[in-house]
Amino acid sequence: SYVLTQPPSVSVAPGQTARITCGGNNIGSKSVHWYQQKPGQAPVLVVYDDSDRPSGIPERFSGSNSGNTATLTISRVEAGDEADYYCQVWDSSSDHPYVFGTGTKVTVL
Amino acid sequence: QVQLVQSGAEVKKPGASVKVSCKASGYTFTSYGISWVRQAPGQGLEWMGWISAYNGNTNYAQKLQGRVTMTTDTSTSTAYMELRSLRSDDTAVYYCARVYASGGHAFDYWGQGTLVTVSS
Numbered sequence: 001s002y003v004l005t006q007p008p009s010v011s012v013a014p015g016q017t018a019r020i021t022c023g024g025n026n027i028g029s030k031s032v033h034w035y036q037q038k039p040g041q042a043p044v045l046v047v048y049d050d051s052d053r054p055s056g057i058p059e060r061f062s063g064s065n066s067g068n069t070a071t072l073t074i075s076r077v078e079a080g081d082e083a084d085y086y087c088q089v090w091d092s093s094s095d096h097p098y099v100f101g102t103g104t105k106v107t108v109l
Numbered sequence: 110q111v112q113l114v115q116s117g118a119e120v121k122k123p124g125a126s127v128k129v130s131c132k133a134s135g136y137t138f139t140s141y142g143i144s145w146v147r148q149a150p151g152q153g154l155e156w157m158g159w160i161s162a163y164n165g166n167t168n169y170a171q172k173l174q175g176r177v178t179m180t181t182d183t184s185t186s187t188a189y190m191e192l193r194s195l196r197s198d199d200t201a202v203y204y205c206a207r208v209y210a211s212g213g214h215a216f217d218y219w220g221q222g223t224l225v226t227v228s229s
Contacts, residue, residue, distance in 0.1 A: 001171075031213025035154075042204055042222050043146075043154065048215035086154055090214040096170060098144060098156040098214075 001094060004087055004101035011107045018074040020104045022087030025068060030089045032070040034063060038083045046085075047072060074106070082108045111135040113205055113220035120226045121195050128191040129223045131205030138186035139163045142208040144216060145179060145190045147201040155201075159208065160188060195227045 005023040012018040022032060032050050035043035045054050047063040050070065060075045074081055087101035116130040131143065145157040158169035160179040167179050178191045188205055203223045206216035 031215075033213060033215040035216070037154075042219040043206075043216075044219070045215055045217050048209065048217070049212040052212075054217060088154075088216070095168075096156070097168065098159065100146075100154040100156060103153040 001096040002089065002091055002099045004089065004099055006085075006087060006101040006104045008102070009105045009107065011109055012074075012077045013109045014077055014079060016077055018077050018081070018106055020072045020074075020085050020087075020106065022070040022072070022101045023068055024070075024089065027068055027070050027089065028066045030065075030091060032063065032065045033088045033090075034061075034072045035086045035088065036081075036083045037086065043086065077106075077108055079108050082106055111207065111218045113207060113218055115203075115205060115220040115223045118224040118226070120228065122229055123196055123227055125195050125227075126191060126193040127195060127225050128189055129203050129205075129225070131188040131190070131220050133186045133188070133207070136207075138181075139183055141210055142214075143179075143181070143188040144206050144208050146204045146206060146216070148204070148222075149198070149201040152201075157190070157203075162188065192225075195225075197227050199225065200227045201225060 034047040036046045037043040046061045050065040051063045062073045085104045112134045114132045139162050142161045144159045160167045162181045180189045205220040207218040209215045209217040
């Protein structure tokens, strides 16, 4: 089945920009979603369909997707952004249609 | 507001079965699908399967085929996930999630999670 690869960890200072990548074969042809998960909590959708934000998600969270890499960008990082982040795609033609990335731990220094 | 409320934690012995419920409110239950996702301790998210609350169609992850059954009760707006022949590596937090009906089918609302512990 389809494989999504993320860096295990990203470290960023408060106020700086964090970029989390999600690599997959021709991922640019698929819709990518991003979830934030804090310890002991359920995941929360922060970006869907590559670059749309659900209501209530700050504009600091943005997404892009092209070629073999999708990227979640967190601008003006705050301490509260420290969490695990997962990308996900939906492949309607696959017998395993929902695939999650390996996850990235974002640490705010 | 949309809410998915799951049943409480379970402790099961190897070989037993577990059935987790997910009660939905705040939206028309039959207009969306429900996916189940699990997370083993310290691990990432694993998609288990999907069920249409409209017609009951299902799609299960191949590795769980034959051990998992997902159902819905539209009269109570509740989804269920039953996992049989439990093993120690089934120990995980199990989540239900609503599948957004358009675009790339994101999981827009999640239950709070149900810890299932498999231990002799």
